[in-house]
Amino acid sequence: MTVLLATFVDMPDGEPGFEALDTALTARDIDFEWAQWDDSSVDWAAASLVAIRATWDYSVRAEEFLAWTRTLDQSRLLNGADVFQWNHDKAYLTELDPVPTVPTRLAASHAEFAAAITEFGTAVIKPRVSAGGAGLIIVTDPLDSRLGQTLRSHPSFPPVGGPWIAQPLVESVRTRGEVSVFLVDGCVISQVDKLPAGDEVRVHEWFGGSSQPVPVDPAIAAVALTANAWLTQRFGRELDYVRVDLLQYADEWVVSELELIEPGLYLDVLPANAEPFADLVAARLT
Numbered sequence: 001m002t003v004l005l006a007t008f009v010d011m012p013d014g015e016p017g018f019e020a021l022d023t024a025l026t027a028r029d030i031d032f033e034w035a036q037w038d039d040s041s042v043d044w045a046a047a048s049l050v051a052i053r054a055t056w057d058y059s060v061r062a063e064e065f066l067a068w069t070r071t072l073d074q075s076r077l078l079n080g081a082d083v084f085q086w087n088h089d090k091a092y093l094t095e096l097d098p099v100p101t102v103p104t105r106l107a108a109s110h111a112e113f114a115a116a117i118t119e120f121g122t123a124v125i126k127p128r129v130s131a132g133g134a135g136l137i138i139v140t141d142p143l144d145s146r147l148g149q150t151l152r153s154h155p156s157f158p159p160v161g162g163p164w165i166a167q168p169l170v171e172s173v174r175t176r177g178e179v180s181v182f183l184v185d186g187c188v189i190s191q192v193d194k195l196p197a198g199d200e201v202r203v204h205e206w207f208g209g210s211s212q213p214v215p216v217d218p219a220i221a222a223v224a225l226t227a228n229a230w231l232t233q234r235f236g237r238e239l240d241y242v243r244v245d246l247l248q249y250a251d252e253w254v255v256s257e258l259e260l261i262e263p264g265l266y267l268d269v270l271p272a273n274a275e276p277f278a279d280l281v282a283a284r285l286t
Contacts, residue, residue, distance in 0.1 A: 003032040003281055004047040006262075007054040012036060015054035017267025017274075024278035030285070037068060044072055049284055051078045055262045059131040062088055078240040078284065079260055086234075087260040090128045090165050099227050100254040102247060107164045114142035116166030124201070128163040133202030138169055169201065170256070172248040178203045178256060181216070181224035182265070183242040184276040185283070186232075188224060191216045192266050213270040220246060223253045231258070240280060 003025070007014050014021065014034045025032045035042045037055045044050060050072055058065040066088065069081040086092055093104040105116045107125065117123045117139055125147070126136040137146050177195035181188060190213060197208030205211070224244035232238050243263035247256045265273040 002047050003030055003049045003051065003285070004042070004044060005032060005034045005051050005053045006037040007034050008038070008057045009036055011054050011056070015264055015267060017265070017269070017271055020267045020271035020274035021053075021265070021277065024274040025281065028278055028282045030278070030281060032281075037065065047076065049076050049078070049281060051281060052084070052262045054264070056131065058088070058261065059129055059134070062129050078280075080235075083235060083239060084261050087258060088129060089163075090126070090130075090257070092258070093165065093255075096227070096230060096255060099230050100223060100252055102167050102170060102249055102254050102256050105166045107166045110142075110147060113139075113147050113164075113166060117142050120166070120168035122169040124167045124169050125164055126167075128165055132204040132206055136202060138201065168249075170247045170249045173201050173203070174199070176248050179217075179220055179246045179253070180259075180263075180266070181221055181244045181246065182263075182273060183224060183228050183244070184280050185240065186228060186238045187276075188216055188221045189276045190270055190273055191220065192270060211266055211269050213266070220253050223255065227255050227258060231260075240284070241277070 005014060012034065018034070037052075052069070055065060066081065066085055069077065069084050072081065074080050090104070091106060093101055094106065103120070105112070105119070107113050107116055113123075113125065122138060122140045124136060124138055127134070139147060173196060177193055180192045180194065182190045192211050193214050194203035194209055194211045196203045197210070200207050200209070203209035203211075223246060227244050228239070228242050231242065239260065241263070243259035244255060245257040245259065246253045265277060267274055
């Protein structure tokens, strides 16, 4: 039984720290291969299981990527194309009530941007379809010229149908940072704390951010489990894997994003994450 781990052209061998996952799968006698999702020579239909792992160009090729996931046998695709369709657009953040979430407003016009800035004081504007903080701007003035530039065009996504969200700037990201909680098969397995560099608010390493594995905080894990329970109800099944990103806002931990498509397992700083993920793959093959 062959497992195909979907990646993209810039990471043909897999995500950072892929060696840990390779070792864990090999230890379980699982036949696997990393394959680029858009490689037409790959016989995806022959795979016993497909796991989306490092398809990190999906946000700039969203429709193509989502169409490809729909061609796969959904019974052999971890999480599933319906989950990917829902999760790829950050508008999902407006649906999570009663899960505690960073306040999120959809914005498709200057008036809606202005309303969000008035509401939040300082607003974070980002494309609805994006990854790693690409295209994010911070504004305090509805007349900021960057808003007009954002409305006219965006390098990572065509400005059709108002593809932006607005959120308050969560100041604690600069001090406490962002937290990622990993769940596999409904169970919390680990936590990674992430800090931005300097005055940056984006924690991604592309912008100088750093990540560190830490013991799981029960209070933070409880919020992640609440989000996971909501997802189970939303999709009518337990998802195979979930990464919940959280920020401290108004003295409570709230969801900043749900990563359900291709969340990095942070194997380069937390190689132990490979073990439960490999167990998941083995269980789905039986």
